[in-house]
Amino acid sequence: MDAELFPRPRTTIAPGAVHVPDWLDARAQRELLAACREWAVPPAGLRTVRTPGGGTMTARQVCLGWHWYPYGYARTVVDGDGTPVKPFPDWLGELGRRAVRDALEEGAPGTVPYDEAPATGKPLYDIALINFYDGDARMGMHRDSDEESDAPVVSLSLGDSCVFRFGNTESRARPYTDVELRSGDLFVFGGPSRLAYHGVPKVHPGTAPPELGLAGRLNVTLRVSGR
């Protein structure tokens, strides 16, 4: 990663939406990447997602806990090999809660219940979507709206940097803010920003930290199903 004179600052992009640069250190990035490589293997591995209109998403995807497909959740890969979705590991849920704790100020809208110990019950992170972007892959503006929980969404990036476009809750159009997400960055959106439109208009090939050993970009999105 570039050694910069000044560290990139944590930035509130919109109310409840926070970018925390370099949240995962080099070792944590390597460990998360190793896990992603295992999750990508079939059965229920990395797949191309087909949309109802007949298109395909350019980012390939694998899910944990609940299988997301356009537009709902299932326990099996209903739009792929039909096998059971891989389990959502406890350590990933703990990482999600820690991310929310670190990113959002205490008492900020939409934060408090998600910081509770597992023994206190729901809500707990129980869904991961792992998106792999290579070549010209991108993701159009959309909302994460198939969950039955308003718990914040946690996003972790590995590999190539990208332009992450974070918009408003009304439409795909402006106003939006373009944020550069690099390997190790955390982005959390909850509270009034939970249903904001967002997307990835551009990945910058060849910008991954060389020591990570990843060509392309991985994004791990953690969500609470509320089911």
Ligand SMILES: O=C(O)CCC(=O)C(=O)O
């Ligand atoms: O790749 C990203 O940073 C965003 C992924 C995303 O928005 C999603 O999976 O819903």
Ligand SMILES: [Fe+2]
């Ligand atoms: Fe999303």
